[in-house]
Amino acid sequence: MNRYGILVRLTAAILIAAIIVGVVSANIFYRITYNSELAAANEDISQLFTTVSSTASIAAYVEDSEIAREVVNGLVTNSTVHGVKFKAGNVSVSTPIKSNYKPLTFDIFHPFMNSEVIGHLDIYPEESFIRNRAEVIGRDNVKALFALATVVTLLTLIISHYLIIRPMVNTGNALHNIDPGASNRLVKPDFHKTSEIGALVEDINELLEKSESLITKERSLRKEIEVLEKNFRMLFENSLSPIVLADRQGELILSNDSFYTLMARVNQPMLTNYGPLLSDLFVQSEKLIKDVKQAFQKNDIAIGEYELKTSKDEPMWSQVVIIPISTEDNSDLYQITLHDISKRKLEMDKLSVQAEVDSLTNLTNRHGAETKLEDLMQRKVPFALALIDLNGFKQINDIYGHDAGDVILKHVSDNMLNVVRQDDTVSRWGGDEFVLIFKRTEKQALIKVLDKMYQAIIKPVKLESINQEISVGASIGAAFYPESGETLEQIIRRADKAMYRAKAVKQAQPEKYLFFDEE
Known part of the structure; x- marks a missing residue:
């Protein structure tokens, strides 16, 4: 039996209450x-006085001490009387x-004149006799x-055990044997279909019903999560793209095999930290760190293309995708995915070169030149632009054919x-x-370069x-720029006008092959 159980505590409480009530009641019963008994003794003494009153009256009347002593001694022989005092005349x-008790005083009247008091009789009750009788009766009452x-205690405990304790213990044992999420339910105890215990059993069954539903859902969700985790792990481990999970300081928390393969390709040692965001x-x-911060400030995913450090001759490029992740404990992590774009980058560079390079002369074409000029103007970099037109080229093309023209163009370009x-x-x-983009604006320096260029152009082939x-x-x-204009169109138009002035005098003054915008 559990010494802290309800039955034990209820028994102790009832026993303590019974003892307290018994002690208080015994004391009260004793006093009562x-x-x-004191009142009864006084009544007995009054009856005794009535019995000896006539004799006492005669003794007082004749003032006979012998008769008075007989009266006194006769009273003392009674067990309720402790002592007697007789006083009449002399x-x-x-x-x-x-005795400390107050005596009962009786008046002794004249034997022939009932209204005349001729003496007094003090009778003292026997204290020990009264107390003993009271204690005997009190002990019997206490027992x-x-x-x-x-x-009453036993009946209360038995009734409590069968009506309260045992149903609760049985209900508790039954509840203890029910596994979480099981379909078992508690049964209401006998005689408790509508009692508080029955209501408690109903509430527990409702709670079990809700718990079963929640646990069933949790198990279902757990299975789904396990499947998702398995699939994610499979995708993560089998991904051809390197994937890394790192903290803000760059410590690697998770990485797949493709990442280790990439490190081997770029001849990087296997470390646990490659700097914040793998920047090292x-x-x-x-630039990588700056681009990522700008993207995160806009609440965007950071995406960019960056060249990897490698000891190989061929450059290696990766498209970097960085996604910020906040954990439950408010820690900041980053999922970093690297896509190899080296081949695509090489092809794009080739296409870019093809788009900006003239295939015949390998010089920058007009698109490439305009791109360079716009970049210089956007950065406010002063420059000179010389527009060069070949004289006599059309006649060579017409007479000797396009192959001869191509030879001339290659010769002039080189x-x-x-x-x-x-x-x-x-x-x-x-x-x-042709166009010359000269990154100096000193006129004499430009004349010097253009003179060398002119001599190179007219050299026979x-x-x-x-x-x-x-x-x-x-x-x-x-x-x-910027003296001749603030737009590319203005600069080209001014150079073109200057070039046509030179063409206008090419026959009469062939030595004046160069004209400036301000002339």
């Missing part, structure tokens, strides 16, 4: 009994008195009370490239027109098909 008779309390793996690490600086750009503008040397001339117009 004592007072009752006669005074008493017994030894050792009876304790017997009654014991019976890329050539433009600062010669021009040999006289310009690496910072300057020579472009085939179209047909027999031998045509193998006819075994003959031929040459072309040139007319050049130059303009300056």
Whole structure:
């Protein structure tokens, strides 16, 4: 039996209450009994006085001490009397008195005149006799009370056990044997279909019903999560693209096999940290971090293309996709996916070169030149633009054919490239027109370069098909940014006008092959 169980505690509580009630009741009963016995003793004494009143009256009347002593001694022989005092006239008779009780005083009347008091008789009750009788009666009452309390306690415990404790214990044991999520339910105990215990069983069954429903849903969700985790793990591990989960400091938390394969390809050691956002793996690490911050500030996914550091000759490029993730404990993690775009990047570079390079002369074409000019103007970089038109090229094309024209164009292009600086750009503008982008605005420096270029252009070239040397001339117009205009269209138009002024005098003054916008 559980010493802290309800039955034990209820038994202890009832016993303590019974003892307290018994002690208080015994004390009360004793006081009541004592007072009752005292009243009874006083009544007996009154009756005794009535019996001896006539004799006492005669003794008082004749003042006979002998008769008075007989009266006193006769009263003392009674067990309820402790002592007696007789006082009448000159006669005074008493017994030894050792009592704190107040005596009962009776008047002794004249034997012939009932209204005349001729003496007094003090009778002291016997205290010990009264107390003993009161204690005997009190003990009997207490015994009876304790017997009654014991019976009531036992009956209360038995009734409580069968009506409350046992149904609750059985209900608790049944509940203990029900597994979480099981379909078992509690049965209402007998005699408790509509009681509080029955209501408690109904509430417990409702709770079990809800628990079964929640646990069933949880198990179903857990199975779905397990399937999703399995599928995610399969996708993660079998992904051809490297995938990494890292914290803000760059510590790797999770990575797949493709990431380790990539590290081997770029000859990087296997580490647990490659800097924030794997930035240490890329050539433009600062740009990567800056681009990611800008994307996150807009609540976007960070996507960009960056070159990987590698000891190989061929560059390796990756498309980097970074997704921020917040965990339940408010930690910031980043899912980083790397897609190999090296082949695509190489093809795009080739297409870009093809789009901006003239296939015949390998010079920058007009599109490439315009792109470069727009970039210089966007950055407010001053420059000079020289528009060059070949003189006599059309006649060579018409007489000797297009193959001869191609030879002239290649010859002129190669010669021009040999006289310009690496910072300057020579472009085939179209047909027999060329452009020089000169990143200096000093007029004399430009004249010096264009003079060398002119001499290179007019240098003869031998045509193998006819075994003959031929040459072309040139007319050049130059303009300056920003002096000649603030737009590309304005600059080209000013250079074109200057070039046509040179073409206008090419026959009369061939040495004036160069004109400037302000002239």
